[in-house]
Each structure stands twice: as C-alpha cells, then as structure tokens.
Amino acid sequence: MATLPPLPVSVVIVSFNTCELLRRCLLSVADCAEVIVIDNASRDGSVQMVREEFPSVLLIENAENRGFGRACNQGIASASNPLVLLLNSDAFAQPGAVETLVRCFDDPTVQGAGGKFEHPSAAGPLTLWRVFCEQLWLERLFPASRLMNGYWLNRWLPNDQPTEVFQVMGACLMMRRGTLFDERFKLYVEDTDLCRRLGKIVFEPRAVFGHALGGSSRQERWRSVALYNAGKELYFRIHAGWWAWLACLLLNRLGALLRLPLKPKIFSRVLLAPISGPPLASE
Numbered sequence: 001m002a003t004l005p006p007l008p009v010s011v012v013i014v015s016f017n018t019c020e021l022l023r024r025c026l027l028s029v030a031d032c033a034e035v036i037v038i039d040n041a042s043r044d045g046s047v048q049m050v051r052e053e054f055p056s057v058l059l060i061e062n063a064e065n066r067g068f069g070r071a072c073n074q075g076i077a078s079a080s081n082p083l084v085l086l087l088n089s090d091a092f093a094q095p096g097a098v099e100t101l102v103r104c105f106d107d108p109t110v111q112g113a114g115g116k117f118e119h120p121s122a123a124g125p126l127t128l129w130r131v132f133c134e135q136l137w138l139e140r141l142f143p144a145s146r147l148m149n150g151y152w153l154n155r156w157l158p159n160d161q162p163t164e165v166f167q168v169m170g171a172c173l174m175m176r177r178g179t180l181f182d183e184r185f186k187l188y189v190e191d192t193d194l195c196r197r198l199g200k201i202v203f204e205p206r207a208v209f210g211h212a213l214g215g216s217s218r219q220e221r222w223r224s225v226a227l228y229n230a231g232k233e234l235y236f237r238i239h240a241g242w243w244a245w246l247a248c249l250l251l252n253r254l255g256a257l258l259r260l261p262l263k264p265k266i267f268s269r270v271l272l273a274p275i276s277g278p279p280l281a282s283e
Helices: 019-028 046-053 068-078 097-106 128-135 190-198 221-240 242-259 264-271
Strands: 007-015 032-040 058-062 083-087 091-093 110-116 163-165 172-176 200-211
Touching: 007 019, 007 068, 007 097, 019 032, 019 046, 019 091, 032 046, 032 068, 046 058, 058 068, 068 083, 068 190, 083 097, 097 110, 097 172, 097 200, 110 190, 128 242, 172 190, 190 200, 190 221, 221 242, 221 264, 242 264
Parallel strands: 007 032, 007 083, 032 058, 110 200
Antiparallel strands: 083 172, 091 200, 110 172, 163 200
C-alpha cells in the first residue's frame, strides 16, 4: 500500500506540564510534514518524553513559562510550511481532521480555519455587551437567546459545511504562515486579537478534534479567571480605547463581586488581582 505524502502543515504545540496529553496530541498529528513543540519550562518529564519518543519533532525549550502567544510566535517563526496549525497540547486530531482543515485553504481568500470540539469552538466579535451578559449570568439564564448567549456560535452554525466566523479557538487554529500573536497578552484572548487581524476565517465542523479543556493552562482557578479578565481588558484597550478598557474592568470586577458569596476563596483573589493580571504559573 502506497504511503501518502505528509500534509503540508507545520503543527505548533505549546506545552506546559502536560506530558501524557502531549503524547496523545503528537500521535494524532504524525501525518503532518512538520511538528514543533515549544516547552514552557515543564517539570513533568515532557521534554524527555518528546526527545525519546518523537525524535523527528523540532523541540524548543524555554527556560521559563512564556505564555501561549509568545511561545506560539517562536513556533511560527520556526515553521517551514505554508500552513501552520496551532494546536493545544491537551487537544488531539481525530482521523482526517487536519486534512479537512487543509482543504479550507483551497479558497485563496481564507486566511484561517478552525475545527470542531465538543465544547464551543467558534465565536462572534468580543463586545462589551458580551462581557455584560457573561458577568451578570445572562448567557446562562437565557441559553436559547442569541441576544444573551450569542457569543459562542456552535449551536447557531450548520454541522455539514464550513461557515465564515469572526474567530475560532486558538486551541485549534490553522492559518497561512505570517501573522503573529500580540505578545502583550499573557494568556487568554490573544487568539481573539489575532483572529481580528487575520482576515477571513472559517469554522469547519467536519474537522473534529478532542480537547481536555483547561488541561494545558495549568493555572489555579482564580489565576485563570484573573488572566482571562486581564486579557479581555487589554483587548478593549487596544481596539476600543481607555473608556472601553475601564468599562470591561468594572464589569469583570462586578462579576467577581457577585460570585464572591458562592466561591469566596477563588473570587476574593480575582477581585483583588493586579489590573495587569497575575503572573503566569511557574509549576
């Protein structure tokens, strides 16, 4: 039986203490032409596992946790193929998924494409209204309302054809090589910013991926929430100005205050987190 040529894709995977998940991820993209792992100073044997079990993988070892966007930029800069697939270390491709995404680029106007997870995988623009609905639980109170719960789009999109969207998750984003992340983002929302700058993006529901959601972040819960809030605030400061930054900050802190009685240990720390966001986890 003839061996098929490798897919013309450089897969960029950022890893931080996800050894077992990373192994599964690497096995799922073995048919791609190039795989690049950027390790953010893992201490769980991830580096040794990649060296021993996947010697063909290009391994970049960072001395510290550089976050998602900065580490991805290292991988993108090292890629040698026209297409780059950004894939979380806690995600994995189902058979045929990467090839299905590649076909999206037969359309020369497509600049980015994302596959389907079991959880939300595509979204509309990030607006202050969406932050308002999120922080005041309106999206949960009215799950069937596109007005209140229309940020994540999976339930509103067809399941049998690609559809143009504003953004797909950075956990699975294929794009033409060239665009880089804004390194001012520590962790979270950097993919929203990149998609805003990227151009035409399609969501391809027939490219199915698995995802152990949150497995790659390795942050304490309060730190993840605070970093996500800081990412949203930075996004609005960059794209809408200081007034929008302030509005987002106040909405985020209000949301933490409302949640304080439910989970005081988490949301007391979110409420008091630095405006620039807490530092990234180092272990």
